[in-house]
Amino acid sequence: MSNGRTLLDVQNISKKFGGLVAVNGLSFTVKEQEVLGIIGPNGSGKTTVMNLISGAFPLSSGSIRLMGRELADLSAHRIARAGVARTFQLVRILPGLSVMDNVVAGAVFGHRRRWRTEAESHARDLLDRVGLGDKHYQPVSALTYIDQKRVELARALAGDPQILLLDEWLAGLNPSELHTGIELIESLSREGRTIILVEHVMDAIRTLCHRCIVVNSGQLIAEGTPASVLSDPTVISAYLGDD
Amino acid sequence: MDILISGLLLGGTYVLIAMGLNLQYGVARIMNLANGEMIVLGALAGFWLYMTATISPLLTIFLIAPIAFAGNWLVYRLLLVPLVRRAGNQGQLEVDSILATFGMSFVLVGIMVSLHGEYFTYSFLASPLSILGTTVALNRLVAFGFAVVIGLILYLWLNHSRAGMAVRAVSVDPASARLVGIDVGKVSALAFAVGGMVSAMAGVLISTFITLDASVGVIFTMKALIIVIMGGVGDIRGAIVAAVILGMVETAVATLIDPGLTLAAAYLIFLLVLLFKPQGLFGRAPV
Amino acid sequence: MTGEVRSLLIGAVCVALAAAVPYVTDGYWLSIALTAMMYIALSTSWALFSGPTHYISLASGAFFGIGGYLVATGMSDYNQSFWLMMFVAAVVATLLAGLIGLATLRLSGVYFVIFTLGLAEMIRNLVSWVQNNFLGSRGLYVLTDFTDAHIYWMLLAVAAAVFLFGWFIDRSRLGFALKIIGNEETVARHVGINTAWTKVVLFMSTGFFAALVGAIIAPRYSYIEPNLVFSPELSFLVVIMALLGGTHRLWGPLLGVIPFTLIWEAISIWVPNFTTLFLGLAFLTIVYFIPNGFVGLLEKLRHRSVA
Ligand SMILES: Nc1ncnc2c1ncn2[C@@H]1O[C@H](COP(=O)(O)OP(=O)(O)OP(=O)(O)O)[C@@H](O)[C@H]1O
Ligand SMILES: [Mg+2]
Numbered sequence: 001m002s003n004g005r006t007l008l009d010v011q012n013i014s015k016k017f018g019g020l021v022a023v024n025g026l027s028f029t030v031k032e033q034e035v036l037g038i039i040g041p042n043g044s045g046k047t048t049v050m051n052l053i054s055g056a057f058p059l060s061s062g063s064i065r066l067m068g069r070e071l072a073d074l075s076a077h078r079i080a081r082a083g084v085a086r087t088f089q090l091v092r093i094l095p096g097l098s099v100m101d102n103v104v105a106g107a108v109f110g111h112r113r114r115w116r117t118e119a120e121s122h123a124r125d126l127l128d129r130v131g132l133g134d135k136h137y138q139p140v141s142a143l144t145y146i147d148q149k150r151v152e153l154a155r156a157l158a159g160d161p162q163i164l165l166l167d168e169w170l171a172g173l174n175p176s177e178l179h180t181g182i183e184l185i186e187s188l189s190r191e192g193r194t195i196i197l198v199e200h201v202m203d204a205i206r207t208l209c210h211r212c213i214v215v216n217s218g219q220l221i222a223e224g225t226p227a228s229v230l231s232d233p234t235v236i237s238a239y240l241g242d243d
Numbered sequence: 244m245d246i247l248i249s250g251l252l253l254g255g256t257y258v259l260i261a262m263g264l265n266l267q268y269g270v271a272r273i274m275n276l277a278n279g280e281m282i283v284l285g286a287l288a289g290f291w292l293y294m295t296a297t298i299s300p301l302l303t304i305f306l307i308a309p310i311a312f313a314g315n316w317l318v319y320r321l322l323l324v325p326l327v328r329r330a331g332n333q334g335q336l337e338v339d340s341i342l343a344t345f346g347m348s349f350v351l352v353g354i355m356v357s358l359h360g361e362y363f364t365y366s367f368l369a370s371p372l373s374i375l376g377t378t379v380a381l382n383r384l385v386a387f388g389f390a391v392v393i394g395l396i397l398y399l400w401l402n403h404s405r406a407g408m409a410v411r412a413v414s415v416d417p418a419s420a421r422l423v424g425i426d427v428g429k430v431s432a433l434a435f436a437v438g439g440m441v442s443a444m445a446g447v448l449i450s451t452f453i454t455l456d457a458s459v460g461v462i463f464t465m466k467a468l469i470i471v472i473m474g475g476v477g478d479i480r481g482a483i484v485a486a487v488i489l490g491m492v493e494t495a496v497a498t499l500i501d502p503g504l505t506l507a508a509a510y511l512i513f514l515l516v517l518l519f520k521p522q523g524l525f526g527r528a529p530v
Numbered sequence: 531m532t533g534e535v536r537s538l539l540i541g542a543v544c545v546a547l548a549a550a551v552p553y554v555t556d557g558y559w560l561s562i563a564l565t566a567m568m569y570i571a572l573s574t575s576w577a578l579f580s581g582p583t584h585y586i587s588l589a590s591g592a593f594f595g596i597g598g599y600l601v602a603t604g605m606s607d608y609n610q611s612f613w614l615m616m617f618v619a620a621v622v623a624t625l626l627a628g629l630i631g632l633a634t635l636r637l638s639g640v641y642f643v644i645f646t647l648g649l650a651e652m653i654r655n656l657v658s659w660v661q662n663n664f665l666g667s668r669g670l671y672v673l674t675d676f677t678d679a680h681i682y683w684m685l686l687a688v689a690a691a692v693f694l695f696g697w698f699i700d701r702s703r704l705g706f707a708l709k710i711i712g713n714e715e716t717v718a719r720h721v722g723i724n725t726a727w728t729k730v731v732l733f734m735s736t737g738f739f740a741a742l743v744g745a746i747i748a749p750r751y752s753y754i755e756p757n758l759v760f761s762p763e764l765s766f767l768v769v770i771m772a773l774l775g776g777t778h779r780l781w782g783p784l785l786g787v788i789p790f791t792l793i794w795e796a797i798s799i800w801v802p803n804f805t806t807l808f809l810g811l812a813f814l815t816i817v818y819f820i821p822n823g824f825v826g827l828l829e830k831l832r833h834r835s836v837a
Pocket of ligand 1: 044089
């Protein structure tokens with residue numbers, strides 16, 4: 001994996017909220033077909049990094065390039081079309097639409113755009129893939145939390161993104177759901193998808209990630225294989241909070 | 244100088260108008276578009292009691308305060324709480340409360356038109372007075388004085404009483420207020436009722452120097468909104484500054500350009516604020 | 531027969547039936563039908579934007595006023611033809627709606643309502659002031675040889691165009707995008723929808739249609755006064771009729787307009803002092819008893835009879 005081309009190049013990005021510096025001069029890269037984990041204590045700025053990449057709000061400074069193309073000044077919908085898809089830490093579904101239409105939404109406007117029957121059959125495949133084969137036409141608000149997370153994942157996949165951002169997609173699952181969830185992401189990775197994974201579940205990090213970065217207070221404190229960063233003393237002390 | 248003094252006096256009454264709405268929107272989170280009608284109701288009461296029983300408007304203020312308080316409390320409890328309960332999210336609540344309070348506003352106008360369809364004109368303390376070379380009517384000055392007093396009382400209440408503290412806590416962050424044991428529902432009702440009461444009192448004061456009719460409420464609502472949004476929702480000091488600015492600008496436009504353009508000028512300020520500073524003059528960008 | 535062909539056919543039959551009204555009656559009832567047709571066009575096009583987005587626009591009166599006023603000034607002060615001015619008015623209103631949209635659609639719901647209300651009032655004030663101070667020497671006359679039947683047919687054509695437009699939107703990416711925006715704007719942006727553009731386009735269409743209606747109605751009044759055509763009441767009526775019928779179906783507002791126009795007409799004749807009170811009660815009724823409009827009620831009933 002490590003010898004692939006660079007897909008996403010994040011250079012020196014910062015984000016200030018008023019006086020609070022949530023992300024502070026962070027740089028990292030993601031290669032094609034790589035699964036990169038971002039870990040760090042609560043409030044360390046992981047979600048903010050995801051928000052900056054997906055264009056949820058503008059950068060304070062820095063540069064983010066997707067295959068050489070600068071994303072920093074683009075609005076969220078352009079970034080999505082350029083090939084960045086995401087899920088949200090707190091699930092965001094389209095409550096008034098059916099499960100099917102929730103996923104079609106991702107297929108119609110995303111990186112690769114489909115319409116009508118093509119979009120629907122694509123959405124159907126993805127729903128089967130994430131394990132919602134029997135719930136296509138239910139109202140999405142009737143689903144359980146885990147199923148809503150599945151819908152969100154299918155929606156993110158529906159536009160055939162270049163890179164997939166998963167923000168604690170595995171959080172809140174019970175052990176058996178977690179197992180299925182990890183397998184699902186693993187199969188996406190085997191297909192050759194590029195993924196950035198924000199997780200607190202260390203098992204998932206160990207199993208899924210090729211490489212990890214650790215952030216604390218918006219700064220990069222370690223980078224390397226999951227095993228090496230998780231045994232790094234600075235990382236351990238950051239998690240224990242005695243920094 | 245003329246403009247400064249007249250503008251300041253006008254601004255003083257605007258402060259009161261805006262305070263009512265500020266409490267209602269800032270604390271109870273209800274954008275009450277019937278707020279202007281509360282003002283007009285107060286004015287109607289002032290006018291009517293003076294004409295039929297020669298009761299001084301300055302006394303009427305205190306007569307109607309408890310009634311307005313009770314009325315607004317009931318409106319909140321009976322009509323608005325169900326909307327709060329029903330709404331799945333803030334957006335839905337906003338739409339519902341806008342429609343409901345528009346409805347109330349029209350109902351109140353309808354009732355007032357059938358009670359008294361003409362202008363509320365009477366003359367009270369209309370003798371001219373000269374301050375710093377500017378001639379102003381005594382009633383304006385008295386109204387300004389009362390506005391300052393009511394504003395001060397409100398300020399002291401908010402900052403130095405238990406209930407006032409609770410109100411402020413809810414306005415800053417309802418969720419945390421709940422955590423420290425504040426009954427948010429009760430406090431919201433209280434704030435809504437006090438807000439309505441202050442508006443009605445302001446209405447009585449205004450009736451002494453401006454001629455109103457049953458249908459001008461919407462103009463007051465808009466002015467109150469302009470001030471609240473310009474000053475920043477929930478920000479009393481901001482509201483005072485904004486009210487004075489609005490008073491000055493209106494007076495300036497009326498004397499320097501054309502009285503026909505005052506309203507347009509007020510709306511223009513409003514639109515500019517909404518476009519460029521929707522979080523208020525002193526507000527931080529929303530997070 | 532597919533569903534699409536069927537709904538188009540039903541639509542065509544309705545238009546044909548509606549077109550026959552002037553042959554059946556030409557007095558009082560035609561004038562009521564004309565008013566109803568005007569509100570059908572206005573409320574339906576309003577609902578195309580406000581239904582899915584939940585942005586309540588109170589600018590209909592402004593766009594309508596632009597239509598009426600430009601036709602009137604153009605014809606009486608500048609000797610232009612009705613048709614040309616109708617076209618100019620529609621263009622001006624569409625552009626204005628575009629500007630309003632670009633400026634405001636990032637504001638939250640309450641502020642949008644207030645902005646549109648304030649803007650409409652400001653335009654009314656400014657136009658009245660300009661008219662009274664600079665152009666006021668002569669009145670504004672709209673003299674044409676249109677009869678009520680002609681005006682009615684033109685409005686019918688606009689209403690039919692609104693329905694066709696709505697039908698088309700419903701089947702397009704634009705309509706789907708709008709539905710998603712109404713559900714969750716953040717998601718909409720992150721799946722690749724240009725939310726600003728989508729909303730602005732739809733909002734421009736309401737401006738366009740309202741100005742057309744305002745222009746077409748102008749000859750009916752023959753004498754135009756800015757305060758008359760830039761009526762804030764009209765904005766509220768449009769909103770209320772659309773909500774009463776229900777905004778989540780294309781034909782919803784239609785169900786609101788017809789009964790409301792009849793009642794409104796009756797009240798204006800019998801107890802004119804109560805129109806405002808009635809308007810208020812109608813708002814309250816909608817909020818408290820029929821939040822999804824008549825369409826919502828019908829759907830609930832049908833649901834119950836099926837279950
Ligand atoms: N929109 C925002 N406005 C203001 N501050 C924010 C915003 N989003 C995040 N923050 C602040 O930025 C910091 C980083 O937050 P972020 O959500 O990125 O952390 P995180 O690493 O994702 O935490 P967690 O593991 O709990 O999800 C926090 O202090 C948070 O309060
Ligand atoms: Mg997070």
